[in-house]
Amino acid sequence: MAREIQFGKAAIKCGIFTFRCRPQEGGGDRMEKGYLPEERMLPAIHLVRRFTASAGQGHPAAKSVRVVKGYETGIYLTNGGSIIINGERHALQRYHIRFLREGDRVSSEPGYTCDSIYFDFGDSGVFYENEMLAAIPSFFMGNESHAFLFQKIAEYAKSGETGAAAAMNGLLLQMVSGYYHLLHSKEDYSETVKSCLSYMKEHLGEHITLSDLGDFTGYSALHVLRLFKENTGRTPHAHLTKMRIAYAKELLAEGNDPLAAVASACGFDSESHFQSLFKKQTGITPGKYRKYAMQLT
Amino acid sequence: MAREIQFGKAAIKCGIFTFRCRPQEGGGDRMEKGYLPEERMLPAIHLVRRFTASAGQGHPAAKSVRVVKGYETGIYLTNGGSIIINGERHALQRYHIRFLREGDRVSSEPGYTCDSIYFDFGDSGVFYENEMLAAIPSFFMGNESHAFLFQKIAEYAKSGETGAAAAMNGLLLQMVSGYYHLLHSKEDYSETVKSCLSYMKEHLGEHITLSDLGDFTGYSALHVLRLFKENTGRTPHAHLTKMRIAYAKELLAEGNDPLAAVASACGFDSESHFQSLFKKQTGITPGKYRKYAMQLT
Incomplete structure (x- = not known):
């Protein structure tokens, strides 16, 4: 038990x-x-x-x-x-x-x-x-x-x-x-979830909380959380992290900005937090990812 | 090294x-x-x-x-x-x-x-x-x-x-x-390999050695081994084991023969050898396999 x-x-x-x-x-x-x-x-x-x-x-x-x-x-x-x-x-x-x-x-x-x-x-x-x-x-x-x-x-x-x-x-x-x-298709998500996803995408570099999403949609934070879980199986925070990692991948592969700048642009609190989260989600470090991205061209 | x-x-x-x-x-x-x-x-x-x-x-x-x-x-x-x-x-x-x-x-x-x-x-x-x-x-x-x-x-x-x-x-x-x-398509195998595969399939319950395949084809055992590896990536013995396991699966799923009889029909030396090899290749024991097969009907 x-x-x-x-x-x-x-x-x-x-x-x-x-x-x-x-x-x-x-x-x-x-x-x-x-x-x-x-x-x-x-x-x-x-x-x-x-x-x-x-x-x-x-x-x-x-x-x-x-x-x-x-x-x-x-x-x-x-x-x-x-x-x-x-x-x-x-x-x-x-x-x-x-x-x-x-x-x-x-x-x-x-x-x-x-x-x-x-x-x-x-x-x-x-x-x-x-x-x-x-x-x-x-x-x-x-x-x-x-x-x-x-x-x-x-x-x-x-x-x-x-x-x-x-x-x-x-x-x-x-x-x-x-x-x-x-x-479970993206098209089937409720309008509230869809607009939250767009909001997060536009404000990726900023600090976004559940209550920000509540304020933005006019619903309670709890209602937004429940809608996300029902529609997508994930919390807004989990989506935000996925989006930030995806954006970091783009920046790492396409440019030469230092890791601290990439972390900041993607809305991570610190470079070290970015490094550890990136490694956890992708299996490799941001530095290795950039190396592979350069290699594959 | x-x-x-x-x-x-x-x-x-x-x-x-x-x-x-x-x-x-x-x-x-x-x-x-x-x-x-x-x-x-x-x-x-x-x-x-x-x-x-x-x-x-x-x-x-x-x-x-x-x-x-x-x-x-x-x-x-x-x-x-x-x-x-x-x-x-x-x-x-x-x-x-x-x-x-x-x-x-x-x-x-x-x-x-x-x-x-x-x-x-x-x-x-x-x-x-x-x-x-x-x-x-x-x-x-x-x-x-x-x-x-x-x-x-x-x-x-x-x-x-x-x-x-x-x-x-x-x-x-x-x-x-x-x-x-x-x-690597089966159609591309040499005639020798194809005929050996047929021979093995027909004599699955018997003891088959590499020299049996040599005698059957008229080539040396070593030549047969090399042809198999080149054509299929596997030894004749590995093919034989796969075939025996596949036949054992059929017998387990379709009938109620005791395990010893299944082992013998498939050409395994002993029931214990059959049990351990089956487990190694499939991840589950013959008994569990039969149970699942009955369950899925």
Whole structure:
């Protein structure tokens, strides 16, 4: 339970808005929880499979409730049958997608055909999540391009050739981030969030607080914070940092200004704060970044 | 140097046919070397950039020789200019691709426009390689789809939004494995290798040695080994293991045979050998695999 609270705190800090406390299952088989930055997400694919549950076949496994371990995703290729996820029933149509995670309770009824992948991220025994993964719903409508990705992954899985594993991981990462982008587009952000993002972009070099955004929009700081988390999965502060780092990258790559000047232009309090934050977000120091940028020309 | 030999041994063991000993540079800035299984390849993207070197502009950085750190790849979007890689000059045409790695010596001459990505795999300070990466040449002709992937990665890099980092990593993994598959297709294998692969598939449950393949093809065992490495980047034994694991997966998912029977049907010496090898290759035990396979139906 201590770990659960710890993860909850980390999740809130990182902008996961709702931290679902799922019922504890009887078994000692449950995974620990951890937070995994998007940049470090490496899928470990355990199983790729197509399954057809024919109507009336009465496949026993298709009836009983099971509790999901790690992650699984699947795309339905036919109309028919249904899936019950955490008590909610969904009638299955072609290109419906399920994205299930640790602790979800699921059962299904024939008949359907689906392509399924069972996977997790990194070390087995730890269930990793982040704001992107948390924002993907359990059930939604996909499209033909998703079915194509599943099929490609299945082909690579069958081939087992050199280069297949890397390709599968690449496709799965692309698919999962695609789920997120399918459902969370910048165009769908509320006008308030959009105007705050523009405001931040224009005043990047200045000190900007949550109450500044409140004053600017005419709402309370708390309301702005909540809107940001709901719309983007991130706090305004996290956006501001990303924007500042992105602008710093431009300045580092295009000019010869000293680091202190770059830090100041991007609104960082000090050069040392800039240096440490840049390293943390990008993995390399501003100096190295500039060196690589010069090198690549 | 001890590490270099160690990597060389690991590379040979894993089927990298030529282990290039590059000249040691003066600086103490060089990365250590390591072997990274394909399944564990996680790109860390440091820089994404479009650069135009106009003819006659005399950009100084475009003239001097530099030594590459980690990995970089780029696609040329125009005809014109040239690149000199390890002493070999290449006239640049649209969709030419460079794939440079630790220690490569490179310089270039205007005018060209290229999209470039600088990246490595995992821990900084270690230069990771494997049979797939080793088999990608430094310079080759790509196509429009590569240019599209570069452009998508650049868009995500600019956006910095939730989901962008995961998508970039997915696309880059896909691109790098795509380089390999563009240049190494099963159709291009020699007839000898193809017939050995068929032979192994048909006799999967039996004990197969390199000399069996020699007898079967009428060549020496050493010749067969060399052909396999040249054509596929892997030894016959590595292929055999992959095939056995793939067949074991089928049997585990589709039936209820005891593990000992599955091991025997797939040509493993013993159930314990099967168990440990399966775990090593897939990350999970045969028992867990079966459980997941049943679960996903």
